[in-house]
Amino acid sequence: MAVVATRGLTKNYHNGGMEVPALRGIDLVLEEGEFTSLAGPSGSGKTTLLNLLGCLDRACDGEILLDGIEVGNLSTTEQARVRREKIGFIFQTYNLIPVLTAFENVELPLVLLRRYSEKEIKERVLRILAEVGLEGLEHRRPGDLSGGQQQRVAIARALVKEPRLVLADEPTANLDSENAKAILDLMRRLNETRGVTFLFSTHDPLVMEYATRLITLRDGRIVKDERR
Amino acid sequence: MFDFYLRLAAKNLFRHKRRTFLTAAAIGVGVVFYLWLDSFLLGFEKDALGNILDHQTAEVQVVTKATVEEDSPELKKTLIPRGLELAKEIALLPGVRAVSPRLFFPLTAGNGLDEIPLLGVGVDPAAEAATFTNARFVKAGRWLEPGQAEAVLGEKVARLLELGVGDTLIVRTRTRMNTVQAFDLTIVGLLATPNPNVNEGWLFLPLDFAGAALATEGTVSQIEVRGPAAKEADRLATRIKTLPGLPPGVVVRTWRESAAALLAMLQAERQYDSLFLLLVIAIAVIGVINAILLASLERVREIGMLKALGMTERQIRWVFVTEGILLGGLGWLFGALMALPMNYWMVEIGYDLEAFLGEMTADFGYAISGRVYGVWNWGTFLAAFFISLLVALVASYFPARKASRLDPAVALRRL
Amino acid sequence: MSFLFKMAWRNIFRQRSRTLLSLLAIAAGVVAVIFSKAWIDGMMASLEGYTIDLTSGHVRLIRPEYRVKERLLSLAYPLGEEGPGYARLVEDLRHLPGVAAATGRIRFGLLLAPLAGEKQLALQGVGAELAAEDRVAHLGRFLRGEGEGRLPLPGRQEILLGKTTLRKLGLKVGDKVNAVFNTSFGSFKIATFRIVGAIASGLMYLDESTAYIPLDVAMNLLELPDAVTEIVVFADRMEKTRELQQTVEAYLRQKGLSYTAIPWTEHNELIAYMEKIKGFYSLIYFAFMVLASFVVFNTMMMIVSERTQEIGMLAALGFAPGGLRRLFLAESLLVACGGSILGVLFGGAVNWILAKVGFDLSAYMETSAPAMMLPPRIYPSFRWADLFFAALLGVVVTVFAAYLPARRAARLHPTEALRTI
Structure with a gap:
């Protein structure tokens, strides 16, 4: 079953009384385990699409099925x-x-889920932190970590609850190429070992190299969709 | 340059309308409280002193030493030898508008069944009417005439005794020789003055009649001297003190001394109320410190920018202090705007003491009954303005200094 | 929940100076509430306490006509003249449910004069069962310290005077004094009393305007056999006045007596006025706290706008609006508790000292009148319950002030929150 399936997804923004279209009918299906990159120039609608798929925002029209469940009309809670x-x-x-x-x-995400015992939470957190290579840094605060380390924590945080879908908005844009590569290696590895579906927006050609599927947006439409 | 700070500060304050409003409101409440209190107390003071001066004691008073020093001296010790003559001599002094010799003595007045202790006040009807306004507040009947066995007393006291104009009052007292004396007086007038002490405690009767009944032989217990103005009481008192005919054992004092207790009470009242004012100011100060601190935290990058542009610490401090001062001014404005209608109401309509306290006003010891009115005192508005600015300046100085000392590099990097 | 508080707790320390000011503001508000309440309650308690003990009782029984004639100290409207006599009446009252004490008084006008000399003073005479009065008003405490002597004994021609009265008359305990008064028939009488005690209470009412003599002696001299001008009835607590009044009124109806039972709250206009403005004072406490809470409001508002991005992230992690609101409320709750505790510690300590030391009110005494039952030194009240009340008010008002900012946080749109940098 597809993790994500959208049909006719449309989103307009209001800007000073004008309706600015951001997405003009997106039909997109993401299969389980896909490692997809979303490219396109600024303003092409990448972030808008991620926000809609992430249930951070509401579409004006069209539907989104997440795990086969319609999520377009849910309340904020x-x-x-x-x-x-x-x-x-x-x-x-x-x-x-x-x-x-x-x-x-x-x-934090596990605490919010209220599904696991304290012991389980600790095990899971330590395991994923080790997996992203942060052993021994568990008790540092973000201010005491480098950018690459911080992003590893962010990845661990995104993956610790074993989500169906990970959405990444330009995850490497703030990192130097060496750190970016390491992060991408890590994400790719987690994608392969855990089978988690990834969708990330990016400008970075390096990121696109890692992707198994490459979608390009322009003016709110999918103009290219290729699998590798 | 200051003009620039002012514009910048005003714009910055405008950026956070709600915060500015709330902080200024706290100052405003303090200002309203201060202005209201001042108006009320000044009005109260004015009325109370006015009531004393118009009805109880004049600008200068001549009494005996025993009257001043002893708790309840015997009658004979309170009598000024040759009092009546002395009164005439004083009346000839320059600047004296009127003189009223008075004979005070305790008595009980009754209707045959019930009786009530009152203070008998023997007065020369014409002199008393020229010195005090009591004669003008006769609500029923008329004022005294000399030589008659008649009395004028408070309306309420008469009602209590179930007596009216024309009825007979039985009076018991003691003479100068301490012998018991009883006589009947016809009530000719009922008083309702604004001074409750007079209304509820005094019984006026003609001085010549009282003098004969008490065998006082030309002595009186007080000589009340009405001068040209309250301010010149001291000069008038000095003149009386140097009169060659002044008998020994006599004290000449001004209204400030005779009303000392009232003045002391008003002073105390002011102090107690200031405690509350202080609490409000403390809260307002914390409010201003907080507002300036928040502004500086929020504008860390801006401070870095300003420093990068070459502003000195001193100049940056001024940016924030100006904001604080402006807050103080705004707070004063809020307070003054709220105080204006409140004070208008207090001045025009007044505060009805009697509605709250009923007929108990005399028991408060204030020489006031009925309404208390506020006063317009623009000096207080001005004082409040400077106090607000000063408090705001002091309160904003430390957070402003803290803001100015931020390292520009750190300031720009933060956030 | 504990995670929420853990985050809230750490958030508090992000900007220490800001938190410190919030704490100070709340503490200042709490201190203001404690002080003003202690001061006002102390004054009220003193005023009400003395009025109840010395004059009004919790409920006072008189003939309705007496009310307007009280100032005259008239003897024309006694209780016990018709129907049951005083002894019977007071005995019945004492056995009514909820009655802790009941005693009669004859108040009459009195002129005191030393046996030799010309001084004289007009006072209020009170014929009273002094043992009973001592139980309700603890008169005995005023005979210690500055005071001296003992209470007059029944059947003896003895009198208890105030220290100031004695000074004015130039007399001392042990001396004799002449009392001049009118009997209930209006005839003029003189009697000589031995002064057995001097009261030093600081109250004008006791120290210079009242003289106590035994009730039986008063009945005899004033020709009021088995009758009094009033009976004061006490419940065990002043809060039970209403019930007491009803009980007494029921008794009067049952006996067919047309006496009035006046609760202390209506004793005189001053007391009635004080009762009226109590609510207004609560408003003042509240206003103090609200002013102080502005600081918290401003700070929370800023915190929310400062942490917009963080709020967005929390929303992305799945914090529902309710959770976000609770996070900020938890933060304000912690600050509120801290500030209130600080305020209670400081305000409570100073209050405790002031309650011991008292405030000097003597400036008021000079001009005041006996009916104003104020001693020259007022002791602010010190009650744990009031400290608790102030702290509670601090917490509630503060959290309430933080509600709007917290709601704003909850309502931030996640996408917009995340966009802000």
Whole structure:
């Protein structure tokens, strides 16, 4: 079954009384385990699409099936539940919670799920932190970590709850090429070992090299969709 | 340059309308409280002193030493030898508008069944009417005539005794020789003055009649001297003190001394109320410090920018202090705007003490009954303005200094 | 939940100076509430306490006509003249449910004069069962310290005077004094009393305007056999006044007596006025706290706008709007508790000292009148319950002030929150 299936997804923004179309009918299906990159110039609608798929925003028209369930018309609280249970986010600016340690940042999604015992949570968090290569740094706060390390924490945080879909918005844009490569290796590895579906927006040709599927957006439409 | 700071500060304050409003509101509440209190107390003071001066004691008073020093001296010790003659001599002094010799003595007045202790006040009807306004507040009947066995007393006291104009009052007292004396007086007038002490405690009767009944032989217990103005009371008192005919054992004092207790009470009242004012100011100060601190935290990058542009620490400090001062001014404006209608109401309509306290006003010891009115005192508005600015300046100085000391590199990097 | 508080707790320390000011503001508000409440309650308690103990009781029984004649200290409207006599009446009252004490008083006009000399003073005489009065008003405490002597004993021609009265008359305990008064028939009488005690209470009412003599002696001299001008009835607590009034009124109806039972709250206009403005004072406490909470409001508003991006991230992680709101409320709750504790510690300590030391009110005394039952030194009240009340008010008002910012955080649109840098 497809992880994501959209049909006729449309989104307009209001800007000073004008309707600015951001997405003009997106039909997209993401299969389980795909490692997809979303390219396109600025303003082509990449972030808008990610926001809609991530239940952070609402579409004007069309439908989104996440795991076969329609999520387009949920209330804000229900949207929050979907995000909590099914979606992991990775951002360009990492967006870690500064007052929490690396361990606590990763722990947070599991605490929110209220599904695991404290012991289980600890095991899972430590395992994923080791997996992303942050052993021994669990108790540092974001301010004491380098950019690459912070993004690793963010990846661990996105993956710790074993989401159906990970959405990454320009995950390597703030990193130098060496760190970017390492992060991409890590994401690719997690994609392969855990079978998690990834969708990331990017400008970076390096990122596109790693992708198994390459979608290009222009003016709110999919203009190219190739699998490798 | 200051003009630039002012514009910048105003714009910055405008960026956070709600915060500016709330902080200024806290200052405003303090200002309103201060202005209201001042108006009320000044009005109260004015009324109370006015009531004392118009009805109880004139600008200068001549009494005996015993009257001043002893708790409840015997009658004979309170009498000024040759009092009546002395009054005439004083009346000839320059600047004296009127003189009223008075004979005070405790008595009980009754209707045959019930009786009530009152203070008998023997007065020369014409002199008393020229010195005090009591004669003008006769609500029923007329004012006294000399030589008659008649009385004028408070309306309420008469009602209590179930007596009216034309009825007979039985009076018991003691003479100068301490012998018991009883006589009947016809009530000729009922008083309702604004001074409750007079209304509820005094019984006026003609001085010549009282003097004969008490065998006081030309002595009186007080000589009340009405001068040209309250301000010149001291000069008038000095003149009386140097009169060659002034008998020994006599004290000449101004209204400030005779009303000392009232003045002390008003002073105390002011102090107690200031405690509350202080609490409000403390809260307002914290509010201003907070507002400036928040502004500086928020504008860390901006501070870095300003430093990068070459502004000195001193100049940056001024940017924030100006903002604080402006907050103070705004707070004062809020307070003054709120105080204006409040004070208008207090001045025009007044505060009805009697509605709250009923007929108990005399028991408060204030020489005031009925309404208390506020006063317009623009000096207080001005004082409040400078206090607001000063408080805001002091409160904003430390957070402003803190803001100015930020390292520009760190400031620009932060966030 | 604990995670929420963990985050809130750490957030508090992100900007220490800002948090410190919020704490100070709340503490200042709490201190203001504690002080003003202690001061006002202390004054009220003193005023009400003395009024109840010395004059009004919790409920006072008089003939309805007496009310307007009280100032005259008239003897024309006694209780016990018709129907059951005083002894019977007071005995019945004492056995009514909820009655802790009941005693009669004869108030009458009195002129005191030393046996030799010309001084004289007009006072209020009170014929009273002094043992009973001592139980309700603890008169005995005023005979210690500055005061001296003992209470007059029943059946003896003894009198208890105030320290100031004695000074004015130039007399001392042990001396004799002449009392001049009118009997209930209007005839003029003189009696000589031995002064057995001097009261030093600081109250004008006791120290210079009242003289106590035994009730039986008063009945005898004033020709009021088995009758009094009023009976004061006490419940065990002043809060039970209403019930007491009803009980007493039911008794009067049952006996067919047309006496009035006046609760202390209506004793005089001053007391009635004080009762009226109590609500207004609560408003002042509240206003203090609201002013202080502005600081918290401003700070929380700024915190929310500062953490917009973080709020967006939390939303992306699946925090529902309710959770976000709770996160900020938790933060304000912690600050509120901290500030309130600080305020209670400081305000409570100073209040405790002030309650011991008192405030000097003597400036008021000079001009005041006996009915104003104010001692020259007022002791602000110190009650744990009030400290708790102030702290609670601090927490509630603060959290309430933080509600709007917290709601704003909850309502931030996640995509917009994330966009802000």
